[in-house]
Amino acid sequence: MEEKKKMIAKCIYDALNNNEITIEEIEAKVEVPKDKQNGDFSYPCFNLAKVMKNSPVNIANSIKENIVLPEEISKVDVVNGFLNFYLDSDNVVATVLSKIVKEKENYGSSNEGNGKNVIVEYSSPNIAKPFHLGHFRNTVLGKALYDIYKTLGYNVIGLNHLGDWGRQFGIIIEGYKRFKDEYDFDKDPLAALSDIYVRMNKICKEDESEMDKARENFKKLEEGDEEYTKLWEYFREVSLKEYKRIYDLLGSKFDSYNGEAFYNDKMGEVIDILDKKGVLIDSQGAKVIDVGPDMPPCIVLKSNGSTIYATRDLAAILYRARTYNFDKCIYITATEQILHFKQVFEAAKHLVDEKYQKGLEHVTYGMIRLKTGKMSTREGNVIYINDLIEEAIKKAKDIILSKNANLENADEVAKKVGIGALTFNYLKNNKNKDIIFDLDDTLRFDGETGPYVQYTYVRTKSMLEKAGFKVEDLDKEIDYSLLKETQEVELIKELQKFEDVLKRAATENEPSILAKYMIDVAASFSRFYNECQVATLEDENLKAARCALVYATSIVIKKGLGILGVECPEKM
Ligand code: ARG
Numbered sequence: 001m002e003e004k005k006k007m008i009a010k011c012i013y014d015a016l017n018n019n020e021i022t023i024e025e026i027e028a029k030v031e032v033p034k035d036k037q038n039g040d041f042s043y044p045c046f047n048l049a050k051v052m053k054n055s056p057v058n059i060a061n062s063i064k065e066n067i068v069l070p071e072e073i074s075k076v077d078v079v080n081g082f083l084n085f086y087l088d089s090d091n092v093v094a095t096v097l098s099k100i101v102k103e104k105e106n107y108g109s110s111n112e113g114n115g116k117n118v119i120v121e122y123s124s125p126n127i128a129k130p131f132h133l134g135h136f137r138n139t140v141l142g143k144a145l146y147d148i149y150k151t152l153g154y155n156v157i158g159l160n161h162l163g164d165w166g167r168q169f170g171i172i173i174e175g176y177k178r179f180k181d182e183y184d185f186d187k188d189p190l191a192a193l194s195d196i197y198v199r200m201n202k203i204c205k206e207d208e209s210e211m212d213k214a215r216e217n218f219k220k221l222e223e224g225d226e227e228y229t230k231l232w233e234y235f236r237e238v239s240l241k242e243y244k245r246i247y248d249l250l251g252s253k254f255d256s257y258n259g260e261a262f263y264n265d266k267m268g269e270v271i272d273i274l275d276k277k278g279v280l281i282d283s284q285g286a287k288v289i290d291v292g293p294d295m296p297p298c299i300v301l302k303s304n305g306s307t308i309y310a311t312r313d314l315a316a317i318l319y320r321a322r323t324y325n326f327d328k329c330i331y332i333t334a335t336e337q338i339l340h341f342k343q344v345f346e347a348a349k350h351l352v353d354e355k356y357q358k359g360l361e362h363v364t365y366g367m368i369r370l371k372t373g374k375m376s377t378r379e380g381n382v383i384y385i386n387d388l389i390e391e392a393i394k395k396a397k398d399i400i401l402s403k404n405a406n407l408e409n410a411d412e413v414a415k416k417v418g419i420g421a422l423t424f425n426y427l428k429n430n431k432n433k434d435i436i437f438d439l440d441d442t443l444r445f446d447g448e449t450g451p452y453v454q455y456t457y458v459r460t461k462s463m464l465e466k467a468g469f470k471v472e473d474l475d476k477e478i479d480y481s482l483l484k485e486t487q488e489v490e491l492i493k494e495l496q497k498f499e500d501v502l503k504r505a506a507t508e509n510e511p512s513i514l515a516k517y518m519i520d521v522a523a524s525f526s527r528f529y530n531e532c533q534v535a536t537l538e539d540e541n542l543k544a545a546r547c548a549l550v551y552a553t554s555i556v557i558k559k560g561l562g563i564l565g566v567e568c569p570e571k572m
Contacts, residue, residue, distance in 0.1 A: 001500035005030040015066040039084030056081030094480040096496045100552040108498045113154030116327040126163030127239035128193040131385045143252040144511035147563040162259025170218030175200030189238040263315040291346035298343035321356040366434040393418035413569040420566035424450025428515040456522040460554035466535035469547045487528040494524040
């Protein structure tokens with residue numbers, strides 16, 4: 001795609017023969033029209049009007065007259081000041097399919113990132129609390145971005161910045177000492193710990209002397225008290241055990257679980273650096289950094305001398321710059337933390353080189369509301385991810401068995417479909433869009449859902465099986481020029497977009513671009529499937545070419561879904 005844009009820009013440039021306009025400027029404006037009627041690429045001539053002192057339509061016409069089209073482009077049209085370019089179908093069909101057939105599972109991968117270091121910091125729950133729907137959205141987004149960058153040849157580092165430090169641990173320790181005998185920690189330790197926290201927090205809020213005890217506990221923990229450290233380690237361990245179970249299900253990968261506590265002994269240096277630079281300002285006993293007129297200052301030390309969340313984030317930036325030499329460091333959190341990261345990124349200008357300052361990016365996601373129903377009741381509004389996953393798998397199994405009662409490994413398939421449905425549902429929406437979550441919609445096989453795309457994959461597999469296709473068949477000579485039906489050509493053009501889609505998803509940190517593309521591929525395949533026979537064809541040459549197309553589709557769907565964290569069953 002990008003190569004094609006370059007090629008078109010070069011042709012336009014040559015035709016213009018005007019040294020006030022550069023190829024790069026032209027290339028930046030070459031677009032892929034939404035409606036295929038307007039060609040495969042188009043170039044708006046409006047921005048040239050000023051420079052060339054002529055109307056867009058006249059300019060477009062004169063370019064058309066002078067342009068020399070390469071053989072990949074079959075024609076160019078002028079429509080209302082746009083130049084619309086049409087790719088030569090024969091050429092596209094052959095190049096795209098032979099590329100996929102040759103590269104197989106590697107199709108779509110590239111070295112765009114050139115080994116640059118990208119940190120994706122995601123999930124990062126506060127320990128001793130159950131995982132909720134927001135964390136789930138965060139985690140699937142992060143895992144998808146991780147794999148998108150990886151596929152594009154970046155060196156990706158997945159970090160889980162656990163919320164495992166702060167005064168709340170003084171509260172939990174106090175509560176644990178008092179109430180632990182009332183709970184069954186073997187059964188559901190996180191539910192127990194979060195309940196203890198809620199109870200103790202209430203007590204502390206009502207009674208300042210209790211809060212003092214909690215503060216004292218945390219101070220002892222900060223100083224390395226043996227008993228309290230052991231308790232804290234226990235809280236962290238049981239939390240991680242539970243989270244990791246979920247991460248395994250979602251396919252998320254982390255290179256490190258160093259959370260806030262990890263920076264406990266690394267903040268001193270940060271304060272020193274900032275102090276030496278003279279940027280720490282006294283403000284009612286606290287030490288703050290001025291981060292410009294549009295935001296409140298970034299607090300680094302509170303008036304009692306203790307550090308805060310932001311201090312740990314500053315230490316983390318310094319540590320990550322040194323340890324990972326990052327080109328990009330992406331943070332995924334809910335929108336509530338927008339101000340926090342603006343302040344921290346601004347304050348970090350006093351701490352790390354420009355390269356690192358520029359690499360800091362905050363990615364946010366919208367809220368998830370529940371359609372009222374069973375899932376929203378337990379414990380107020382908190383929905384437990386385990387319940388949700390189990391429910392999704394159970395429902396998926398019912399649906400699958402109702403369609404195919406003899407399916408082998410129904411449990412395994414149900415797991416892939418249930419979890420895939422949840423994951424896909426989050427990712428097909430723009431990350432910042434609020435979602436109203438409805439499990440039944442998510443699991444529908446006929447909408448824009450994960451199961452629909454998974455089912456399309458299964459269909460490619462069963463078509464190939466019925467046609468007696470073997471991967472070795474691809475080594476034989478295949479006559480791609482036989483693929484001339486509109487549905488065939490459209491599908492191939494769709495498959496061609498894969499790499500470009502991945503690049504855009506990375507540039508915008510927006511996995512929904514990939515998820516929506518998967519729906520387009522599936523829809524395009526359905527149109528092909530409805531119109532074009534494969535297994536029953538008598539013409540062996542056409543059959544071989546169509547099998548290659550079906551195979552290529554299966555490659556793109558499986559890989560694209562895999563990047564999004566949705567596994568494909570072979571049958572369902
Ligand atoms: N633990 C935080 C929360 O649950 C998110 C951490 C985000 N990352 C960071 N570096 N501050 O809200």
